[in-house]
Amino acid sequence: MSEKQLKEGIIALLVSLFAYTGVSALLDHTSFRNHLILSPWPLLSRTAAYLAWILPLLELSIVTLLIIPRTRIRGLWLSFILMLAFTTYIAVFLLSGKQLPCNCSGVLPFMDWEWHLVFNIIFTMLGEAALFLHIQFPTDRSSIFKHKKQYLK
Numbered sequence: 001m002s003e004k005q006l007k008e009g010i011i012a013l014l015v016s017l018f019a020y021t022g023v024s025a026l027l028d029h030t031s032f033r034n035h036l037i038l039s040p041w042p043l044l045s046r047t048a049a050y051l052a053w054i055l056p057l058l059e060l061s062i063v064t065l066l067i068i069p070r071t072r073i074r075g076l077w078l079s080f081i082l083m084l085a086f087t088t089y090i091a092v093f094l095l096s097g098k099q100l101p102c103n104c105s106g107v108l109p110f111m112d113w114e115w116h117l118v119f120n121i122i123f124t125m126l127g128e129a130a131l132f133l134h135i136q137f138p139t140d141r142s143s144i145f146k147h148k149k150q151y152l153k
Contacts, residue, residue: 080124
């Protein structure tokens with residue numbers, strides 16, 4: 001498998017995931033909002049009415065950014081940050097022992113929260129790998145430190 005195929009494969013997986021979750025949340029908006037209201041984290045439950053629109057629209061925006069080659073790096077950063085936030089949310093509440101509401105639909109309802117955490121970790125790592133594959137690093141390592149004085153002030 002070439003590097004280009006690997007990049008495109010990861011992008012396709014991320015686009016599929018975010019398109020699926022974004023569209024699902026919008027199609028079943030009331031249920032999605034109600035599950036956010038049931039969150040054990042007060043900030044989520046108080047802002048559920050807004051987040052029920054913001055999260056799926058953000059996911060669909062990420063899909064758009066990932067599809068357009070010129071904006072792909074921004075999309076990768078946003079997808080990585082969002083997956084990291086979702087993964088952290090699940091991990092924190094699994095460790096706390098609190099009951100999490102499940103708003104998963106379609107493919108994901110068969111997973112318990114531990115498997116959902118594993119799934120999220122894998123997609124977070126895929127997003128990170130895609131970032132490293134897409135970012136152009138300098139071939140001359142000394143060029144990284146050309147302007148080190150400005151960072152030491």
